[in-house]
Amino acid sequence: MTSAAAATRMPQGVVTADPGTPTLPRRRPPRRRALRVAVLGALVLATVAFVFPFVWLLSASFKPRGEVFDNRLIPQTFTLQNYVEVWQVAPMATWLVNTVIVTALAAVTVTFSSALVAWGFAYFRFPGRGPLFGLVLATMMLPGAVTMVPTYLIWKELGLVGGLTPLWGGNLFGSAFYIFLLRQFFLGLPRELFEAARLDGAGNWTIFARIAAPLCRPALILTLLFEIQAAWTDLMRPLIYLQDSSTFTVPRGLKAMLDQFGFGGEWHWEIVVTASVITTIPMILLFFLGQRHFVQGIATTGSKG
Template structure:
């Protein structure tokens, strides 16, 4: 009897192996189905954002008859590329594009440099009342632009900046509460041992900030660039208030001029809408990896 027990164990194990294999295959199939379900749900949600843009592209290639047809026509019979030709010739598109790029580029540079420098002081340097001052900075997020619009206009008028790009650029060199918060959270996640090692080698705070912290902060800096690019690119109220000369207008003001006509050409407006949307899509496409990494890393650190 004692000799028979060991001989039966391999037989029992051989019976268990097929069951374990079926369980593993079932678990693997279950994981694949769960992943497929998640992808389908994400696809459905993405259609909410993709469909309006596809309709914008479709409308930019339609004639006026097809644009207001009932039922709606998604694919025009003849691609009406003349809408894009008229979009670039109906108003000084290239001039307004140049003006917009001037504001966008310099405001992005100011946003990156100023907010990174301020956030470094709030996250890596110990000083009295640091947290209290940071709370006051965050409190400015509750102030909408409409509240400070008139005081800013009077201030810039007194110093002679009305009619120039300076009111649209210079304020970005003095920090933004939202960007300061993002950068501070990211900087706090960088090990302090790196800064201490650099200081032991003789580096001062500025060298640590410039040579150690900034090279490690590409994801969050790319995030700031994307947010600031979108804000400056589509800004309408700022240029409307501070710009007085048509030769300084941005694209948003140029589009408003066309929309204010008695009979706006909707196909032309849709073509302009596509032209104004593409740069945002392109910059996000090239910086999306840094953007996702920056947002994820910032949200996971206290």
């Protein structure tokens, strides 16, 4: 067939390119490029707005007392003396140990207890399951101030006020938010897998521990990370239950340092900002180490209602 005959058979409006002619890459429309630049610019501005406070705090921790508030991101007089003095003027090591203990116990207990309750609501069928689960979710609407006094009276009657137990003991009974989060993940798992395991002779605990929990690992890690951050930065409960400085957690210790060195007349703000940097760095490291699990847990949770 000749090229003239082939051209007559081609549909109208179709332009054919010579096989020997190189094809040029398509250019993005100007409007789309402008939108992309605007989005990237907004993200950069948001990043700077979120990062700037910590950068300022880090810079101030390397400045002497008279230059803390000079707003220079690069210290004019660089010193490491603040990181030496902060361990001498306050029992930072004791506070860090107490915080690690409370954080570890709070995160592990709430993850385990919430996973058990969530598994019960997701797997078992029993009368009143829906209203009972709604009642659990309704507890999230109660402000913390409503239950603050009754909870304190309970711990006082148990003789545990002044110790670390009230800071994590309540997590033994789970958290409504984490129960909801984990239940949504459990509902996304195929029920036939559990029925097959039951036919093979597996019990309820075996199904949960060896099948459901491993499949729920991203959501469990997400719950663990959430509670680690919440327990590490918690200030309200240490303010209520702790009186002795030897039992202080880091947030409670920072409050004591702020009262003494910030507003107490001594005005050693360089000590306060240095202690704040030491407190913040573990959470930043935790985010970078756990961000993959964080994103995976968010992406795979709530796939089924």
